[in-house]
Amino acid sequence: MILSGLVITLNTLTQNYLIFKDQILNPEFQIGNYDVNSCGVPQLQQVYNDNPKSNNLFIQELVIRANQQFKLEYSVENIIDNDFALNQSGMINLTLSNEQVIYITHECPEDLENYNFWGLIRVDLSINDESMKIYYESICSKQYEPKKFDFSYLIIVISGVLFVFLTSRFGHIASLQKANKKFQGVLINYWYFIVFIFTLFALVGFSYINVDVEVYILACISYLSNIFFLIDTCCFLKIHYWNHLQDILFYIIGWFLGSIPMITFFVFGFSWIVNDVIFVLNLGTFFKLFKVKSFKDCITIYVPFLLFYCLLNYAVYLKWEYGYKVSLILNLTQFFSLQAPMFNYIPTRKCAFIEINTLFLPGLMIAYTVRYAKASQSYVYFIIYFLGLFLGLIGWLSITFLNSKYQITSLLFTVIPSSILAAILCYYRNELSVFYKGQFYDQILEDPFVASKSIKASQQTNTELINQSNQSNQELPVINPALFSGLYEL
Structure with a gap:
């Protein structure tokens, strides 16, 4: 059973994103159908690095609050196969408390490319044995223009x-x-x-x-x-x-x-x-x-x-x-x-x-x-x-x-x-x-298309008539040229 008063937010230096409140999960943090055979792109929340003084260290705080104490287990991973590597690994257990903070960190490279400037983050939560999955896109820089060309x-x-x-x-x-x-x-x-x-x-x-x-x-x-x-x-x-x-x-x-x-x-x-x-x-x-x-x-x-x-x-x-x-x-x-x-x-x-x-x-x-x-x-x-x-x-x-x-x-x-x-x-x-x-x-x-069929039939008929004519010409009697020798002399 979901805890009463459960609220989950994702915070950066200047932005706070509401994920869960009043028993409802924000649809921008749900991945839906992300089938690899489909070209549909889910409308996920994009979270940008807004701390220019962090030496490219991108830190996000996932804050979980409730009206009562709870036990939390979680894991964070990037489900896209690229070079956006998170610092977390494996399942982590936290003790009973009314509030828990999960720090999601990533060190952004200085030279951004299409394969390393973003990650598709999945957070698996288990709150008192109740499971929940949260998805969002973590992007190193809002100013970076990715190349839209692909082979x-x-x-x-x-x-x-x-x-x-x-x-x-x-x-x-x-x-x-x-x-x-x-x-x-x-x-x-x-x-x-x-x-x-x-x-x-x-x-x-x-x-x-x-x-x-x-x-x-x-x-x-x-x-x-x-x-x-x-x-x-x-x-x-x-x-x-x-x-x-x-x-x-x-x-x-x-x-x-x-x-x-x-x-x-x-x-x-x-x-x-x-x-x-x-x-x-x-x-x-x-x-x-x-x-x-x-x-x-x-x-x-x-x-x-x-x-x-x-x-x-x-x-x-x-x-x-x-x-x-x-x-x-x-x-x-x-x-x-x-x-x-x-x-x-x-x-x-x-x-x-x-x-x-x-x-x-x-x-x-x-x-x-x-x-x-x-x-x-x-x-x-x-x-x-x-x-x-x-x-x-x-x-x-x-x-x-x-x-x-x-x-x-x-x-x-x-x-x-x-x-x-x-x-x-x-x-x-x-x-x-x-x-x-x-x-x-x-x-x-x-020209009507079926005319081609008629033309083929006509051509076949004409061919048959010509063949019959040739056969009939071959069956004509052979005339002896000697009968007309007198005409040749004239």
Whole structure:
């Protein structure tokens, strides 16, 4: 039974943090679910060294008071595998008293790095055989700016670019295609930016009202996207390879496979692996559904997004004190971000991640250049934008490594240099008007996808007719040329 009047505080030179009072444990000192497979970051209390005259000795006092005497056992440890070493070790027993003080000390190094400037502290308390666990982040200096770059970013950049290369080249839609209707996607413009902004602010509002509402909304959107992508893939296989099987079988397979990631999320908990699977399916759906008809439409949708993300980065990432908002954005975009655990993660940042718009917006332009290349038989613009995406993201990572204080949107690096180079090349090739206005025969948008099946059938029929004609020509009677010798003499 918890002692009556039990109060626990954590004190530094200038700050006092209330941990336990009135039978309630402060949620900022509870770690919650800290699964290593999850990229979620718990909102723990950050305690800074505020004594500049301590010769880098960081001392925290954990004060425990009650209305009656109690026996205390405790242990303190840093549960993160880094060089933040505490002076305490093992379980320590204290005698009966109404007040006990635990001194938690650490000597901060003079040269701070990402791996030694902080620790995740766990205090195990046993008060009259009642157990309690307290967690918080102990940080040597509030002025230190940790480097937010990690080599895991390089892994997700390479993976994301390769996936864009594969999916942006296949824009046909099989599952929604009708024989008498030409539908190969939705042409987007600036209205979709307005819808995106409205949806984002609505999700932020829901996150403050009810923590679970926005998760279920995003889960429903992702579920439909996953199912569509997998059903479309099954229909593609049916048209080209297994056309003798029934349609209903492919729809069942698509629904079943699309349900697996979402069921895994809600039943077994969230992990970055499941998140990346959902991300891949979502991005594949977006490349199939959304199209731009011309380069002018690319610019129309790109410019508002660029301005929005510049404003967002300025508001959220400008100062490290606002770094906890990164986890909020990550939670709101958890089904629409490519994630990987950092090799050496830091407070408020456990995983490297890139949002879907980092790949989707440049991918729209790459998909457009693919369709233009099929009409012009020239892949030079596709190569420019694909290399621009990869090299732009590498440049973005380099800037992040050199300057970790100010976060710059990757859209500045991935699209603008490629567009300038493509415009110059279009001008010298005398293709600027055609490329900018999209005045060419767009085969993917104009031709029904099922026409490919009809064309294959027609080609097969034509081949059979030609073979029959050849056979019939071989069965004609052979005429003796001697019968026409008199005609030759004339």
